[in-house]
Amino acid sequence: MHLSRRSLTPYLLIAIPTAFLLAFFVIPSAVLLSMSVVESEDTIPTGNLTPDNFATLLSNRLYLNAIMRSIYVGVASGAVVVLLAYPLAYFLVRTTSRWKNLLIAVSLAPLLASVIVRTYGWWVVLNREGALNTALRSFGILDQPLIMLPSTIAIIVGLAHALLPYGVLTIMASLNGLNPSLERAAMSLGAGRARTFLSVTLPLTAPGIIGGFLLTFAIAMSAYATPAILGGPTTEVMATMIRRFMLELLDWSLGSAMGAILLVSAMLLLLLTTMLGDRRRAA
Amino acid sequence: MNRSSRLPWTSLKLIVACIYVFMLGPILITAAVAFNQDNRSYFPPRGFSLQWWGAAFGPQWLQPLLFSLELATLAALISAAAGVPLAFAFQRHEFPGKSLVRAITLGPLILPSLVTGIALLQFLSLIGLGRWMGFWALLIGHVVICLPFSVRTVAISLTAMPGNVESAAASLGATPYAVLRHVTLPLAAPGMFAGMIFAFIHSFDDVNLSLFIARPGERPLTVAILGFLDFGFAPTLAAVSIVSMLIPLALVAVFGRFVGIGDFLYQETGNG
Numbered sequence: 001m002h003l004s005r006r007s008l009t010p011y012l013l014i015a016i017p018t019a020f021l022l023a024f025f026v027i028p029s030a031v032l033l034s035m036s037v038v039e040s041e042d043t044i045p046t047g048n049l050t051p052d053n054f055a056t057l058l059s060n061r062l063y064l065n066a067i068m069r070s071i072y073v074g075v076a077s078g079a080v081v082v083l084l085a086y087p088l089a090y091f092l093v094r095t096t097s098r099w100k101n102l103l104i105a106v107s108l109a110p111l112l113a114s115v116i117v118r119t120y121g122w123w124v125v126l127n128r129e130g131a132l133n134t135a136l137r138s139f140g141i142l143d144q145p146l147i148m149l150p151s152t153i154a155i156i157v158g159l160a161h162a163l164l165p166y167g168v169l170t171i172m173a174s175l176n177g178l179n180p181s182l183e184r185a186a187m188s189l190g191a192g193r194a195r196t197f198l199s200v201t202l203p204l205t206a207p208g209i210i211g212g213f214l215l216t217f218a219i220a221m222s223a224y225a226t227p228a229i230l231g232g233p234t235t236e237v238m239a240t241m242i243r244r245f246m247l248e249l250l251d252w253s254l255g256s257a258m259g260a261i262l263l264v265s266a267m268l269l270l271l272l273t274t275m276l277g278d279r280r281r282a283a
Numbered sequence: 284m285n286r287s288s289r290l291p292w293t294s295l296k297l298i299v300a301c302i303y304v305f306m307l308g309p310i311l312i313t314a315a316v317a318f319n320q321d322n323r324s325y326f327p328p329r330g331f332s333l334q335w336w337g338a339a340f341g342p343q344w345l346q347p348l349l350f351s352l353e354l355a356t357l358a359a360l361i362s363a364a365a366g367v368p369l370a371f372a373f374q375r376h377e378f379p380g381k382s383l384v385r386a387i388t389l390g391p392l393i394l395p396s397l398v399t400g401i402a403l404l405q406f407l408s409l410i411g412l413g414r415w416m417g418f419w420a421l422l423i424g425h426v427v428i429c430l431p432f433s434v435r436t437v438a439i440s441l442t443a444m445p446g447n448v449e450s451a452a453a454s455l456g457a458t459p460y461a462v463l464r465h466v467t468l469p470l471a472a473p474g475m476f477a478g479m480i481f482a483f484i485h486s487f488d489d490v491n492l493s494l495f496i497a498r499p500g501e502r503p504l505t506v507a508i509l510g511f512l513d514f515g516f517a518p519t520l521a522a523v524s525i526v527s528m529l530i531p532l533a534l535v536a537v538f539g540r541f542v543g544i545g546d547f548l549y550q551e552t553g554n555g
Contacts, residue, residue, distance in 0.1 A: 010372040010376035010381075011378065013368040013369065013371055016365070016368075017365040017366075017368065017388070017430070018369075021388060024406075024423050024424070025391055025402075028399075028402035028403050028407075029394075029399070029402045031406050032401065032402040032405060035405060084305070087295060087299060090295070091299045107303070107306065110306060110310070112484060112528070112535060113488070113532075114488035114489075114524075114527060116508050116524065118309065121308070123516050124312050124313055124316050124324050127516070129325070130326065134326065161306065161309065222397050223491075224494060225490045225491075239397055239491070246401050259402070263394060263395065266393070266398075267394070
């Protein structure tokens with residue numbers, strides 16, 4: 001093959017960054033996946049292939065519960081985010097208020113803060129002597145403080161709060177892409193507001209809803225900070241379990257195996273998102 | 284509009300107001316807690332004191348804060364330097380293996396960074412570079428997870444650029460270097476700066492990756508805050524959290540308008 005100078009240019013451009021990513025992203029990830037099927041003593045692999053790591057994770061109640069709780073937390077936060085983000089996005093796209101840009105900026109601003117900052121607020125609200133208990137007791141609704149932490153519900157509320165802007169962004173994108181004349185057409189043909197919304201607006205923005213749900217699901221499933229702050233030993237999820245394996249128990253085979261489960265789940269969600277996206281484009 | 288058609292919109296406004304309270308409430312409550320007189324997280328705050336804000340800038344918190352700033356700045360600069368050539372190759376050239384290289388580049392954005400973190404921890408330890416844990420491992424990891432942002436924003440800039448501007452310059456006699464220097468790079472600059480802002484914020488806010496490859500004395504602010512978790516929540520922590528939130532906010536307030544960061548944020552999500 002004749003290699004002119006021109007055809008070499010792209011390779012010169014990508015050479016160094018690609019080598020960097022191979023060395024510090026691709027190979028480490030491949031090593032992680034292979035470590036998950038190799039026997040090891042603590043942090044040193046011994047080289048024998050074994051399915052034991054996965055068998056251990058899937059047969060032990062504690063580990064299995066962490067996996068199931070991650071999935072549950074992902075689905076639930078995704079659902080809450082979509083439920084809250086849709087009315088907000090709809091309002092932000094359709095409002096004619098002169099504060100529109102400010103309102104959009106405020107609803108996306110939480111993206112700038114670390115998840116930790118956004119989650120500590122919930123700790124302050126929900127803890128035993130927190131804002132919510134203080135309020136409920138001063139109104140005389142309760143005489144004993146409610147124990148809301150640690151709990152899976154608190155984790156879901158915290159994650160839904162932290163990830164809401166992602167839902168707003170995806171749903172706003174699909175609402176902006178909607179041709180308003182379709183809604184006008186439906187209404188001029190006699191459909192009421194509710195009917196127009198349910199049979200025109202909602203179905204046409206379904207890709208945004210599904211996209212927002214899957215994105216939130218994927219991020220929530222692998223979140224560490226929120227479950228660490230609002231949860232406890234009784235509400236372990238995959239991320240907190242992985243930290244335990246890697247940094248406390250120094251059982252790197254089980255840590256890698258759980259990391260592999262997380263990685264594969266994230267890739268399945270991504271695949272689903274891409275497939276739905278392709279179907280949308282083809283339609 | 285008559286009354287019956289206004290009703291749905293008014294109730295929507297009410298719902299939206301509640302959502303804003305839900306969104307901003309916890310952040311405002313955190314800020315309020317930092318003014319407590321005693322070392323307890325009461326809300327509403329009891330008494331008034333600025334001592335916790337002073338403590339937030341004491342050596343215990345200033346050290347990880349400066350560490351985070353240094354790390355985020357370097358990660359943003361390096362990912363811009365690596366992201367610009369990658370985006371050029373993707374947008375301006377066809378070559379075998381392009382889609383694979385693109386997938387590898389954008390991978391860290393899509394895959395959980397927690398997994399990237401433990402992969403890096405294991406890999407560096409296995410090849411005997413465990414002593415890199417701390418600053419060097421963090422810098423490497425942060426460049427890996429920040430690179431997709433700069434590649435995508437530069438690619439958006441290059442796509443938005445009228446495709447024939449470069450060939451027009453070339454046909455008018457500009458050398459390839461002159462085209463690059465005077466046409467392409469200036470037009471790609473907004474994407475590059477927007478990418479640097481995204482990268483800085485992503486690095487500054489990261490928990491999931493840093494958690495595994497930090498070490499005492501060489502850990503970013505987020506990991507330091509998490510490490511404090513065992514001692515419970517104190518007003519100092521509220522003050523530190525608010526300070527750490529204001530830094531990215533200030534960055535976007537100052538530079539965001541200049542590079543039109545909103546457009547990039549929007550296109551980022553619109554594309555995928």
